[in-house]
Amino acid sequence: MSWGQDSVDTIRDLEYVRRRLDGEFVGRDRAVRLLQLAVVCREHALLLGPTGTAKSELISALARHIEARRFSYLLTRFTEPSEIFGALDFEQFRQGTYQVRTEGMLPSAELVFLDEVFQGSSAILNTLLTLLNERRYHNGARAEDAPLISLLGATNDIPDDPGLTAFSDRFLIRLQVEPVGGTDLERLLQVGWEHETRRFTNAVQAAERARGTDPSARTRTEHTSGTVTVERLGRLTLRLKDVDLDPVLGEHRELVRQLLIQGVRLSDRRLVRSLKLVAGAALLRESRTAAPVDLWPLAHIWTDPADRTTVEEAVQAVVEKHGGEPGRRRRPDHEILLDAREVGAPLTAARQPSEWSVVEGLHKLADLSRELREQPPVNTQTEAELSRIIAEVNALLDQFE
Incomplete structure (x- = not known):
């Protein structure tokens, strides 16, 4: 029995998206498959894991490949319901009707992503309960049908709070997302660096557009010694991607592996962005090629203060071995x-x-x-x-x- 051409085409397009995301996100194939399953089955999914494991980036990337009305937001305990569901319609309110304007907000979205999903206030989470289960939003005295396909959430952990049990139960699919740095470090750094160069390039260009300057312009402004304009600084940042990191990748990977073996906690995000610091160190000494001495900024990427000494000593040992400046010696x-x-x-x-x-x-x-x-x-x-x-x-x- 044939599924029909339309179904087959949709299945194959979803497979194309899966393969593409698998190339962009190291070690996240299972997460992509579950998120796809969620939108096909119109269920809600929850990604759990420590900060820096690309949970938010992955969900956002998948959502961009689906033509749907989207809504995304980072919840905090200070988030107001109006930021999620819409502001009060004052015109209707003056006529005695309480109604919220939901255009462009969560009740009118088909695909929703909420980061730190359990951080919302009770007013937000209680409203979401009905919306997630029944696909209905109570807007004042009226109950409106919601076009919601799936709500995809991300969180560091599920709070041990009985009051959140009902809300948590709305997420049929859960996946614990672990850092991949310890298992596929080489590919993580390779793919991650490509992501990072695009990220800071887009950031610089967006800032220049906001200032009304041409991002592609390379015109020189009058140079005043000791003064650096924002435009010149942005152009220098763009040169980070031109630094050759190949000569230090081996030392970098081995150093990171040793730190991870010693129990130092470093997120995937910090590991990837540490390459930018190495490139910056080379750039600031006017070199187009990174050297092991440029690994010195890694001494300052620790997360837990308890790991600081371990990280500093390991990095300093590598830097000094290659002729770098000696670190500050401990005084008795x-x-x-x-x-x-x-x-x-x-x-x-x-x-x-x-x-x-x-x-x-x-x-x-x-x-x-x-x-x-x-x-x-x-x-x-x-x-x-x-x-x-x-x-x-x-x-x-x-x-x-």
């Missing part, structure tokens, strides 16, 4: 404490220091305390004595009140 705790004693020695009540010298001393002691804390593990005895010195100097301020 006893040296920091000696400096603190030297600062505090003249600041005693017996010596009657000025208010200015006491304040200046407290600033120096605060810097030393910060240096000590930034070099874990912190010696508790050293920390206690430094705190005592700070307290004694701080007490001198009372005499100036």
